[in-house]
Amino acid sequence: xxxxxxxxxxxxxxxxxxxKGIDVELEKGGFLVLVGPSGCGxxxxxxxxxxxxTITEGEIRVDGxxxxxxxxxxxxxxxxxxSYALYPNMTVAGNIAFGMEMRGVPAxxxxxxxxxxxxxxxxxxxxxxxxxxxxxxxxxxxxMGRALVRDPKLFLFDEPLSNLDAKLRVDMRIEIKRLHATxxxxxxxxxxxxxxxxxxxxxxxxxxxxxxxxxxxxxxIYNNPTNLFVADFMxxxxxxxxxxxxxxxxxxxxxxxxxxxxxxxxxxxxxxxAGLSAFQGKPVIFGVRPEALTDPxxxxxxxxxxxxxxxxxxxxxxxxxDTFAVTxxxxxxxxxxxxxxxxxxxxxxxxxxxxxxxxxxxxxxxxNRIL
Amino acid sequence: MSVIATPARQxxxxxxxxTINRIVIYGLLxxxxxxxxxxxxxxxxxxxxxxxxxxxxxxxxxxxxxTFEPWAKAWGExxxxxxxxxxxxxxxxxxxxxxxxxxxxxxxxxxxxxVLTKWRFRGHTLVFGLMLFACFIPFQSVLLPMATILGSLGxxxxxxxxxxxxxxxxxNPTVNLVFVHVVYGLGFTTLFFRNYYEAFPTELIKAxxxxxxxxxxxxxxIMLPNSxxxxxxxxxxxxxxxxxxxLFASAYAGTGDAMPMTVALNNVVNTxxxxxxxxxxxxxxxxxxxxxxxxxxxxxxxxxRGLMAGAVKG
Numbered sequence: 001x002x003x004x005x006x007x008x009x010x011x012x013x014x015x016x017x018x019x020k021g022i023d024v025e026l027e028k029g030g031f032l033v034l035v036g037p038s039g040c041g042x043x044x045x046x047x048x049x050x051x052x053x054t055i056t057e058g059e060i061r062v063d064g065x066x067x068x069x070x071x072x073x074x075x076x077x078x079x080x081x082x083s084y085a086l087y088p089n090m091t092v093a094g095n096i097a098f099g100m101e102m103r104g105v106p107a108x109x110x111x112x113x114x115x116x117x118x119x120x121x122x123x124x125x126x127x128x129x130x131x132x133x134x135x136x137x138x139x140x141x142x143x144m145g146r147a148l149v150r151d152p153k154l155f156l157f158d159e160p161l162s163n164l165d166a167k168l169r170v171d172m173r174i175e176i177k178r179l180h181a182t183x184x185x186x187x188x189x190x191x192x193x194x195x196x197x198x199x200x201x202x203x204x205x206x207x208x209x210x211x212x213x214x215x216x217x218x219x220x221i222y223n224n225p226t227n228l229f230v231a232d233f234m235x236x237x238x239x240x241x242x243x244x245x246x247x248x249x250x251x252x253x254x255x256x257x258x259x260x261x262x263x264x265x266x267x268x269x270x271x272x273x274a275g276l277s278a279f280q281g282k283p284v285i286f287g288v289r290p291e292a293l294t295d296p297x298x299x300x301x302x303x304x305x306x307x308x309x310x311x312x313x314x315x316x317x318x319x320x321x322d323t324f325a326v327t328x329x330x331x332x333x334x335x336x337x338x339x340x341x342x343x344x345x346x347x348x349x350x351x352x353x354x355x356x357x358x359x360x361x362x363x364x365x366x367x368n369r370i371l
Numbered sequence: 372m373s374v375i376a377t378p379a380r381q382x383x384x385x386x387x388x389x390t391i392n393r394i395v396i397y398g399l400l401x402x403x404x405x406x407x408x409x410x411x412x413x414x415x416x417x418x419x420x421x422x423x424x425x426x427x428x429x430x431x432x433x434x435x436x437x438t439f440e441p442w443a444k445a446w447g448e449x450x451x452x453x454x455x456x457x458x459x460x461x462x463x464x465x466x467x468x469x470x471x472x473x474x475x476x477x478x479x480x481x482x483x484x485x486v487l488t489k490w491r492f493r494g495h496t497l498v499f500g501l502m503l504f505a506c507f508i509p510f511q512s513v514l515l516p517m518a519t520i521l522g523s524l525g526x527x528x529x530x531x532x533x534x535x536x537x538x539x540x541x542x543n544p545t546v547n548l549v550f551v552h553v554v555y556g557l558g559f560t561t562l563f564f565r566n567y568y569e570a571f572p573t574e575l576i577k578a579x580x581x582x583x584x585x586x587x588x589x590x591x592x593i594m595l596p597n598s599x600x601x602x603x604x605x606x607x608x609x610x611x612x613x614x615x616x617x618l619f620a621s622a623y624a625g626t627g628d629a630m631p632m633t634v635a636l637n638n639v640v641n642t643x644x645x646x647x648x649x650x651x652x653x654x655x656x657x658x659x660x661x662x663x664x665x666x667x668x669x670x671x672x673x674x675x676r677g678l679m680a681g682a683v684k685g
Contacts, residue, residue: 052577073583085578089596098592099582146578 003028003186004049004154009058011044011210018044020210021058026203028063031180031187035197036207037233042190043158045207049188050079050156062153073102078147079156082163084139086131086146093127096146117145120179137168144179157189161196173199194234198222206230223358228367231287231360237337240293242330243364244286246279253277255286255359257329260312265329267354270305275370276361284370285362290324290337292355298339299353311336311352316344327352418442418653425649441650445658449651451630451638458655460628461635465614466662468545468624468631472552473609479553480560480605485594487561488568489576490586499565505558510618513555521547521623544629551623552613560605567601568594603673611663632659 002025011019019041026032034042047053049060051072060067067075078099086095096117097110105113118124121141131139140160147155160176161169177200180187191197197204198218206213206221206229214226225231231239248254253272257265269276276284292300299306314333315326323338336352344350361370417425418441419434428435447457486492487499528541540546571594579589595602620631630638636659640652 047577050577050581052580071583072577072581077581079578079581081574081578083572083574085572085574087575087579087593089593098579098584102583102588146582 002026003030003063004032004188005059005061006045006049007059007061009045009048009060010056011041011048011053012056018210019048019055022210022212024205024212024215026186026188028186029184031189031200031202033197033201033204034188034190034207035192035194035204035233036213037192039209040207041210042192042207046156046158046188046190049154050077051075073099076153077156078150078152078154079158080143080147080160082159084131084143084160084163086139086142088131091128091130092123092134092142092145095131095142096127096149099146099150113149117149120148121145136164137172140164140172144176148179148183153186155185155187157187159191160189161191162193176200195236198234204234206233224369225287225360226369228285228287228362231362231369235289237290237324237335239287239289239360240329240332240334241362242286242288242332242334243283244330245283246276246281246361248280251277253280255284255356255361257286258331260328260331262312265309265311267307267309267356269356271357273361273371279361279363279370283364285364286330287360287362288334288354288356289358290335292358293334293336294353294355295336295338295342295344296351296353298342300355303355303357305356307354307356308351309354310349312349313344313346316346325350325352414653414656418650418657420650422646422648422650441648441654442658444648445639445651445655449639449648449655450642451635452642458632458635458639458658461630461632462658464545464629464635465632468548468552468629469610469613469662472549472556472613473606475549476553476556476560476609477602477605479557480562481564481595481598481602482590483557483561484564484566484568485590487565488571489573489594499561502558502561505555506562510555514618514622517551517619518622521551524550544624544627547623548619548629548631551619552609552616555619556609556612559608563601563605563608564598567598571597600673603670607666607670607673610666614663 004024004026006022006024009019009022010017022045024032034045036042044053048055051067051070055068062075062077086092087098090098093114096114100110100113114127115124118127121144123138123141123145126134126138126142131142134142143160157176161172164172173196179185180200189196189200198221201218203215204218204221205215208229214221214230216224221230221234225234225239228241232241242257244258245256246253247256247266248268253269253276254266255269257267259265294300296308311327311329311334313325313327317324317326318340321340323340323342323344325336325338325342325344327334327336338344362368363370413430416432416434417430419437419439420428421436421438421440424435445457446459446462448455449457451458451461483502487495524547525542528538528543531541532538575593576589579593584592615633616631617633617637621634621637624630625634636655639655
């Protein structure tokens with residue numbers, strides 16, 4: 001039995017269904033990230049776990065206990081909000097201790113707990129300040145301190161890093177990861193940033209329009225997206241999704257990609273998914289991540305199925321650690337990720353290596369993965 | 372040449388036109404300010420003059436021998452109707468009536484605003500709409516119905532006193548006035564607080580809920596401490612309105628010992644025994660105006676700030 005179980009959760013506002021039957025579970029000490037575009041229902045889902053929103057149907061269990069109808073304070077959870085939600089009229093210490101004060105914990109114990117948390121988060125020198133006197137990163141720490149001090153069964157984070165600047169965001173991300181590793185707490189984390197999702201999670205639920213599109217480990221989500229939406233949403237730069245057709249005869253399949261003003265490329269598929277033979281002669285969406293589309297010298301050595309084809313390079317973007325080259329296949333801009341020192345000029349033709357073991361195919365009609 | 376000259380000529384022309392504009396605007400403003408302050412000036416200088424000086428001198432002249440005697444007389448000796456014990460008793464009457472009325476209506480308004488923004492229920496817009504509507508009901512139209520209600524409350528108070536020996540303040544004119552002003556002020560105070568709390572971050576409420584704070588704990592520990600600007604605005608607004616109210620005061624406590632300051636002042640001026648003591652009347656009027664002036668001086672900064680905040684966020 002998992003630690004956090006959400007069964008057939010539905011949430012309706014009047015006739016509008018915000019959550020359309022969510023099934024998710026998380027083991028103890030796990031880190032679940034709910035990720036998706038704005039309005040996908042991820043924050044609503046988090047609020048239902050917190051008890052800040054009622055649910056219409058379904059069940060939420062934490063550690064085997066159904067918490068559907070419990071008041072937020074009785075659920076043994078702690079929450080970190082997007083705006084930090086620090087009480088502006090109280091000091092940092094007052095903020096951290098407010099929950100304990102409400103539960104009637106004696107002042108001495110409160111002080112002890114505050115000191116302990118302040119040490120963990122290194123905010124000891126800030127305890128007597130008001131939130132308005134803190135920087136963004138410090139506020140973030142205090143908000144985490146307020147959650148930590150409760151020592152809850154479940155931590156909920158609602159886009160906690162979205163108000164920070166880029167550099168601080170990376171720092172705090174590492175800090176959260178470290179906190180999770182050292183304290184071993186169970187965390188549910190909402191974000192729209194897929195990099196945060198990939199780096200932090202042990203499990204990811206990709207959501208869209210109130211439905212979980214795919215639920216799995218970061219590697220599963222990244223390498224085996226179940227549909228076009230997940231493939232497109234996860235990864236930066238995004239996966240190249242190119243309209244293509246399946247060619248070949250009998251068991252030897254190939255993928256045919258249109259090029260501008262030139263003959264189409266045909267790439268032989270050595271270990272095509274079984275379902276693909278039904279699509280012979282039909283259009284599919286061919287998905288290949290930029291790192292699986294490289295210069296031939298930079299291609300993965302032990303990949304079993306690499307095909308090379310000449311491509312016309314339109315734009316070159318040196319990014320320091322890599323060089324991104326943009327070509328045009330099937331009428332769409334396709335990004336290839338080359339070594340930083342790859343000698344490549346825009347406007348020329350150059351051979352690119354397609355790592356077809358990493359390629360995925362989607363049915364353009366259903367947008368689902370062809371397996 | 373002409374290309375360079377044109378903007379230069381325009382700018383000089385613009386400058387002189389602007390100067391004239393300024394002179395006209397400031398001249399008019401000064402004139403209006405003078406016009407507006409003149410009565411206050413006359414009141415102030417008259418209140419420090421002796422009767423002799425008033426009868427013989429110029430209304431605008433400064434007092435030759437300033438004296439506090441009219442103020443002392445207004446406070447302690449002047450006749451209100453038939454009793455001649457000054458206005459001090461009525462001043463306290465007003466304080467006793469205004470302070471509870473202001474505090475109760477402000478706190479209830481804050482509570483209403485809190486519920487209407489953070490604990491929304493079905494039909495909350497209708498309730499708020501009705502409360503807003505209350506702001507636009509003219510005083511005169513509630514005079515008679517309110518008198519009927521206060522009459523019934525008074526009779527109920529008598530019944531209570533017969534039964535329990537204590538009337539719980541029902542039928543007491545001061546309590547009646549507090550009640551009327553609280554009811555009438557609720558629309559405004561609710562409007563002020565509702566607009567202020569509309570912009571109040573809801574995540575704070577959620578955080579407090581997760582922390583286990585109850586409905587009233589959130590109100591007292593989170594909402595109220597962060598409502599200082601709108602609290603001051605509402606208190607000033609209510610204080611001024613209730614202190615200055617004459618209609619309700621004269622209708623429900625127009626005679627007898629509970630008479631508030633405004634009604635008493637009217638009676639001082641209308642008392643027609645012997646000479647009209649302008650200096651005493653002016654001093655009494657000044658005393659009646661002082662508390663509201665004081666409130667503005669003490670909290671005026673917040674008033675402007677609070678009004679602005681409400682205007683932008685509301």
